[in-house]
Amino acid sequence: MARLLDELDLPKALKHLTLDQLQQVAGEIREEIIDTVSKTGGHLASNLGVVELALSIHTVLDSPKDKIIWDVGHQSYAHKILTGRLERFPSLRQYGGISGFPRTDESPHDVYNTGHASTSISAALGIAKARDLRREDYSVLAVIGDGSLTGGMAFEALNHAGQLGTDIIVILNDNEMSIARNVGGLASYLSRIRTEPHLLRVRQRLDQIIKGIPIIGEDVSESVRRFKGSLKYLVVPSMLFEDLGFTYLGPLDGHDMPLLIYTIQQAKAKGGPVLIHVVTKKGKGYSPAEEDPRAFHGVSGFRVPSGKILASNSHKSMSEAFGEALVAAAAKDPRIVAITAAMPDGTGLSPFMKKYPNRFFDVGIAEGHAVTMAGGLASQGFIPVVAIYSTFLQRSYDQIVHDIALQGLHVIFAVDRAGLVGEDGPTHHGNLDIAFLRSIPGMTVMAPIDEDELVAMLDFALDMKGPCALRYPRLCAADKEKKRECPPVEHGKGVLLEDGRDVAIIALGSMVYPSLDAAEILKTEGISAAVVNARFAKPVDEPLILEIAAKCKKVLVVEEASVVGGLASEVADILCKNVEWKVQFAGLGIPDDFVAHGPRDVLLAEYGLSPDGIAKAAMRLCKPKGHVKSSRDAVHQAKSAVEGVT
Numbered sequence: 001m002a003r004l005l006d007e008l009d010l011p012k013a014l015k016h017l018t019l020d021q022l023q024q025v026a027g028e029i030r031e032e033i034i035d036t037v038s039k040t041g042g043h044l045a046s047n048l049g050v051v052e053l054a055l056s057i058h059t060v061l062d063s064p065k066d067k068i069i070w071d072v073g074h075q076s077y078a079h080k081i082l083t084g085r086l087e088r089f090p091s092l093r094q095y096g097g098i099s100g101f102p103r104t105d106e107s108p109h110d111v112y113n114t115g116h117a118s119t120s121i122s123a124a125l126g127i128a129k130a131r132d133l134r135r136e137d138y139s140v141l142a143v144i145g146d147g148s149l150t151g152g153m154a155f156e157a158l159n160h161a162g163q164l165g166t167d168i169i170v171i172l173n174d175n176e177m178s179i180a181r182n183v184g185g186l187a188s189y190l191s192r193i194r195t196e197p198h199l200l201r202v203r204q205r206l207d208q209i210i211k212g213i214p215i216i217g218e219d220v221s222e223s224v225r226r227f228k229g230s231l232k233y234l235v236v237p238s239m240l241f242e243d244l245g246f247t248y249l250g251p252l253d254g255h256d257m258p259l260l261i262y263t264i265q266q267a268k269a270k271g272g273p274v275l276i277h278v279v280t281k282k283g284k285g286y287s288p289a290e291e292d293p294r295a296f297h298g299v300s301g302f303r304v305p306s307g308k309i310l311a312s313n314s315h316k317s318m319s320e321a322f323g324e325a326l327v328a329a330a331a332k333d334p335r336i337v338a339i340t341a342a343m344p345d346g347t348g349l350s351p352f353m354k355k356y357p358n359r360f361f362d363v364g365i366a367e368g369h370a371v372t373m374a375g376g377l378a379s380q381g382f383i384p385v386v387a388i389y390s391t392f393l394q395r396s397y398d399q400i401v402h403d404i405a406l407q408g409l410h411v412i413f414a415v416d417r418a419g420l421v422g423e424d425g426p427t428h429h430g431n432l433d434i435a436f437l438r439s440i441p442g443m444t445v446m447a448p449i450d451e452d453e454l455v456a457m458l459d460f461a462l463d464m465k466g467p468c469a470l471r472y473p474r475l476c477a478a479d480k481e482k483k484r485e486c487p488p489v490e491h492g493k494g495v496l497l498e499d500g501r502d503v504a505i506i507a508l509g510s511m512v513y514p515s516l517d518a519a520e521i522l523k524t525e526g527i528s529a530a531v532v533n534a535r536f537a538k539p540v541d542e543p544l545i546l547e548i549a550a551k552c553k554k555v556l557v558v559e560e561a562s563v564v565g566g567l568a569s570e571v572a573d574i575l576c577k578n579v580e581w582k583v584q585f586a587g588l589g590i591p592d593d594f595v596a597h598g599p600r601d602v603l604l605a606e607y608g609l610s611p612d613g614i615a616k617a618a619m620r621l622c623k624p625k626g627h628v629k630s631s632r633d634a635v636h637q638a639k640s641a642v643e644g645v646t
């Protein structure tokens with residue numbers, strides 16, 4: 001049977017559908033999402049939970065004239081399907097395909113790029129004020145999850161919106177989950193609202209009212225006029241949101257489209273800041289995801305009938321190795337405590353959480369608070385280990401500077417997902433950490449080449465004084481037969497792995513094994529390459545660099561990080577200070593640009609951060625004017641395996 005989804009002129013046509021037709025479209029969208037994400041990977045459970053919500057919003061609003069902002073944006077798949085991207089949907093998160101997050105350059109219906117949590121209300125408020133200043137007339141609506149509402153910025157925006165009093169609709173999508181179960185006083189507060197008997201009665205009364213009115217179009221507007229007085233049934237006085245200056249409507253069943261459509265209409269008619277609290281089921285409509293929304297929050301591929309998740313890689317991840325090592329260290333030292341900002345699974349801290357619940361803190365999506373809380377613990381003699389993805393650590397820059405480094409506090413930052421993360425794309429790549437951490441006085445920055453070195457570096461960091469960051473990607477596995485010994489870690493000391501005459505490759509962290517492979521390729525070209533494992537991005541091993549540069553006269557620095565402010569710039573500084581040798585130098589890293597989404601190995605190859613690319617860069621140094629023979633084209637070689645999803 002032909003799908004309605006293929007026939008309708010969306011999103012406009014939604015306004016003319018019956019409830020049965022809307023429900024049919026909801027089912028078709030769910031199937032499309034499940035089918036696609038099973039192949040491409042992505043944020044399955046969050047998206048299945050908001051299908052009715054997206055349909056209801058687009059039924060009432062008139063996008064792109066009306067502006068819809070999806071917080072984090074990981075739940076925007078139904079919105080994408082409804083706004084002209086059905087055909088391209090199978091290319092979700094693929095290289096050259098559509099993004100897994102809203103992108104203004106992808107569609108006029110995506111009015112604001114998102115990817116990091118808790119930004120939607122601020123952005124919506126800015127857009128609403130722009131509308132007011134120009135005396136224009138459109139609705140602005142932000143959808144934010146209960147997890148993302150734990151981020152401080154969301155509260156800052158709620159606080160300000162209440163003061164400004166402008167027309168803005170915030171839909172709080174409450175599914176009781178962040179990635180893991182949502183945490184904190186706010187989560188308990190929402191849970192109380194959901195279950196309060198008085199409110200249950202209000203909802204029953206409201207259901208009766210809604211059942212009596214037609215679903216959409218003019219009829220609803222008419223009903224809204226008739227039921228203007230009924231708004232009081234939706235308003236619960238003296239609540240947090242009311243006190244902040246919002247009209248609060250809810251809590252509502254977020255899968256009940258007539259109720260949602262009616263309430264969004266009501267919110268539009270009411271004006272001022274309105275918060276609609278909807279309760280949804282994460283993973284709705286696909287039982288494996290309903291049963292385990294945590295596992296299906298972000299998945300690689302899976303088999304649709306059974307729900308069996310296909311492992312993206314059999315190697316132990318760096319995150320797991322870190323988590324296990326921290327548990328072992330904590331057994332020996334009771335001062336060790338661990339902090340995550342809503343990512344216990346992704347950062348590998350779940351075993352620590354289970355083993356040492358009293359020494360483990362999930363602070364919610366609150367990276368700034370996580371860091372300063374670590375500072376407080378460190379000031380009292382504890383050794384906090386804060387595990388945060390590189391991209392989200394950007395949120396806590398001032399806290400690292402002001403609350404940790406300035407006071408010389410011993411806090412360890414486990415900077416996971418450093419470098420290119422793959423399919424999640426530019427909002428999630430972690431290529432700036434070296435640049436922003438290196439510039440902080442007193443900071444030590446290390447990058448391990450594999451799990452063994454990560455464990456050795458963690459032990460070293462735990463014994464150190466002062467702030468220290470370890471940065472690593474999720475996977476950094478070397479084939480067993482290629483695996484290098486891990487000599488003891490010494491502060492600011494690198495390791496010469498391969499001696500050579502013609503060119504020195506100074507590699508950091510994840511780029512060390514590819515550089516060793518590059519040295520093999522170079523051998524076949526008759527070039528003898530030295531390979532240094534830099535280990536430290538700060539302090540850098542100046543004596544070793546000078547020694548190897550003096551010998552080879554050509555230096556190539558390779559790092560999976562931005563070339564601006566990275567290790568290469570530090571090495572260039574060192575070499576410049578020693579002008580008596582004429583050293584030829586090149587840096588290979590991530591260019592000064594935002595990197596698109598796609599498989600990590602494809603992206604790395606695109607920037608020359610593959611064995612072949614590194615070898616080519618080294619050859620360019622050695623044979624600057626000559627023809628550089630390519631052993632193979634790494635971009636086309638790269639597999640398109642799906643990497644992890646945050």
Ligand SMILES: Cc1ncc(C[n+]2csc(CCOP(=O)(O)OP(=O)(O)O)c2C)c(N)n1
Binds near residue numbers: 343
């Ligand atoms: C600043 C920041 N920290 C962490 C994350 C990782 N992250 C992505 S989605 C998510 C949970 C969001 O929960 P919620 O808003 O309730 O949405 P749900 O997936 O439950 O619908 C987290 C922690 C992020 N995107 N941004």
